[in-house]
Structure formats: C-alpha cells, structure tokens
Amino acid sequence: MDKKAKHINELFLQLMKIALGNADRFAEPPTQEEWVELMLMSAKQSVVGVAFCGVERLPAEQRPPLEVIMDWAAVVDKIEKDNVALNETCVKVCSIFKQEGINACILKGQGMGALYDAPLRRCSGDIDVWMEGGKEKVVSYIRKNFPKAEKPGGHHIAVTLKGGVEMEVHYIPAELFSPFHEKRMLQYYNNVQQQQWSNMLPSISINVPTKEFDLFFIIAHLFLHWAIDGCGLKQILDYYYLLKSVKGDDAVKQKAFSVLKECGLENFTSAMMAIFVRDFGMPEDLTICNPDYKKGKVLLEDIIAVGTVSCEELKQQSNVVKFIRRWFRVWRILPLAPTELPWVLPKSTFGWITSKISR
Numbered sequence: 010m011d012k013k014a015k016h017i018n019e020l021f022l023q024l025m026k027i028a029l030g031n032a033d034r035f036a037e038p039p040t041q042e043e044w045v046e047l048m049l050m051s052a053k054q055s056v057v058g059v060a061f062c063g064v065e066r067l068p069a070e071q072r073p074p075l076e077v078i079m080d081w082a083a084v085v086d087k088i089e090k091d092n093v094a095l096n097e098t099c100v101k102v103c104s105i106f107k108q109e110g111i112n113a114c115i116l117k118g119q120g121m122g123a124l125y126d127a128p129l130r131r132c133s134g135d136i137d138v139w140m141e142g143g144k145e146k147v148v149s150y151i152r153k154n155f156p157k158a159e160k161p162g163g164h165h166i167a168v169t170l171k172g173g174v175e176m177e178v179h180y181i182p183a184e185l186f187s188p189f190h191e192k193r194m195l196q197y198y199n200n201v202q203q204q205q206w207s208n209m210l211p212s213i214s215i216n217v218p219t220k221e222f223d224l225f226f227i228i229a230h231l232f233l234h235w236a237i238d239g240c241g242l243k244q245i246l247d248y249y250y251l252l253k254s255v256k257g258d259d260a261v262k263q264k265a266f267s268v269l270k271e272c273g274l275e276n277f278t279s280a281m282m283a284i285f286v287r288d289f290g291m292p293e294d295l296t297i298c299n300p301d302y303k304k305g306k307v308l309l310e311d312i313i314a315v316g317t318v319s320c321e322e323l324k325q326q327s328n329v330v331k332f333i334r335r336w337f338r339v340w341r342i343l344p345l346a347p348t349e350l351p352w353v354l355p356k357s358t359f360g361w362i363t364s365k366i367s368r
Contacts, residue, residue, distance in 0.1 A: 028063030031290025044073035055243035058130030112206035120217035124250040135175035186352035224265035239315030280304035
C-alpha cells in the first residue's frame, strides 16, 4: 500500500469514529481532493449514509467543500427514500406470511438498521426472510407462489418481488463450512427458532430475531461472506450497533459467545472486537469478548482491501481465477478461523460441482 492510500485509509477510519460519536474532529482536516476520495471510499464500503453523519458532526472549519456536501447529501437522500420503501415492503411480506399462518421473521437488513443512530441511512439491500418448515417445505411454497424463483442454494432460495426487490427466503439463517461446526449451529437454530417468530420490532411492525440470536447469527452470516470473497464495513457496523443495543446485558453476550466458540468463530469475533475498540472507539466493556489486536489488524486490512474491488469485477472473474484467489486468501487469513477456513475450498468446490451436475 502506497503512502497516499494509507493516509486516505487513516482519514476514513477517523471519519467513521466521528460518525459513530466517538470523536469530534480530525487530527488534520482532509483536503478537497481527499474529501472526494473519502466519499468514494464510503460508497465502496456501503457506509456512505453513516459516514455522512460524521460530516454533519464536524465543526464548520473541518467540513468538506459545499459541492462535495451537496453530492454526498444527494446520495444519502436516495438511501433514505430506498429504506422507507423497503420498510413498507417488509411490512407487506410479514403480513402475507402471517395471513397464511406461516411463521417467519426478517433477518439482518431493516431490523439491524433500526438500531442505528440514523436508521434510514444504513445502505439497504435485498430482503432476507427466515421461514419455518425446512428446505423442502420452503422451496415448495416459493415455487408455488413464485414460478420464476431461482434455483435453491445451500441455505435459501431467491425470488424477485414486484418492483424489482430481491428477496431471499431462508430455510436456515446461515451456513458454516466445517460439517462439525454446522451440526452444532443447526442444533442451536432448532433450539431457539420458536422465539424468533413472535419478536416484533415496534418501529416498523415487522418480526425480527431476538438480540440474543442476532449476537450469534450476524457474526455467522458475516463470516460466511467474508470467508468466501471478503466483506465491507457495512456488515461490521451492524454488529457494532447491535452490541451497543445490549449494553449492560453481559449474560446475553456470554451465552451468544459460547455458541460462537463452539462453532469455531472465537478468533474471528475477537478480531472484530479489536476493530471496534481500536479503530471505532468502542468502550471495551461493550464488547462480547476480549479483543485480539494482532488479528484485528489483519481483519481490518482485508476488509479495506475488499472494499476496493467491486462485485461486478468479482462476477467477471473465471471460476479458475476465483479458486486461485480464494486459495491464497484462505491461507493468508487462516489464523482468524483455523478450524473453519480449511473447509472453505472443499465445500465451495463441492457446491459448484453439484450445481453443474444437477442442471
């Protein structure tokens, strides 16, 4: 990494700390050119709305030029409007399931956004729904009601709703790679699923998982994506705000962390806690476990690096290129999940082969 890129990264992390309310100004304010870079970086990391909260919190003499603020504000305005529309769609989805007597809840997304200081500024995506009944029942229901649904994946089946909104209907909330850890995770889902169907989020009137469940699930889901191709800061921030929302409830955090340990995610979680404390300014007493700063440095570098590669670029890569890239990446980040990451390539390769055979 060259000196300029390193400086931009440092400024970006300062801006995120300001946005989260853990600092009030830059050590040295960015130049106009650097402000443009910061706006682009926040967009690549899908935190452009949250980062703008940092811009608003700055003293007048440290704010970006007016043209940068106007461009940034226009993007944030669209994010807020998209979230209002997505909230309405989530309410309709939950209502339909309820009318049909089907237990379901909205995973991640709008439920996580409700925990933010500015809920409508979380960059929205598709809608994730966990539906009861297992794979066979869920796939049968979706194919009956959505004939153009995509082919079922390892843990969900994707459909497109009216208006072009993508929805993934999960038979299980998330997967892991090790068959031993996945067995333990499935046991956990079975033990707690009944509590998730009736947990209402009053601010939006949708069913969402309990915070105790999310303390495990958000990490597991984040790890799934991170282990394959990496992830950006958006999902990391979800967990930051989740931890803030359970401040003082140590029993809930301890219970969730015990499941994370049983599923091989202890190192990954402790690395994330290091990012929260060192780079975001979170008080250490809010974390779910002791931070590991050495591993946290590796995780943050990987997250920042992944944010510079677009999803379209990844999609255009051949399967051979993807396999080679994943191979080298897995061994570089192995200390972050030594009992999980060795299973990434075998499982992803097996999944690719079976998808080709079943066509």
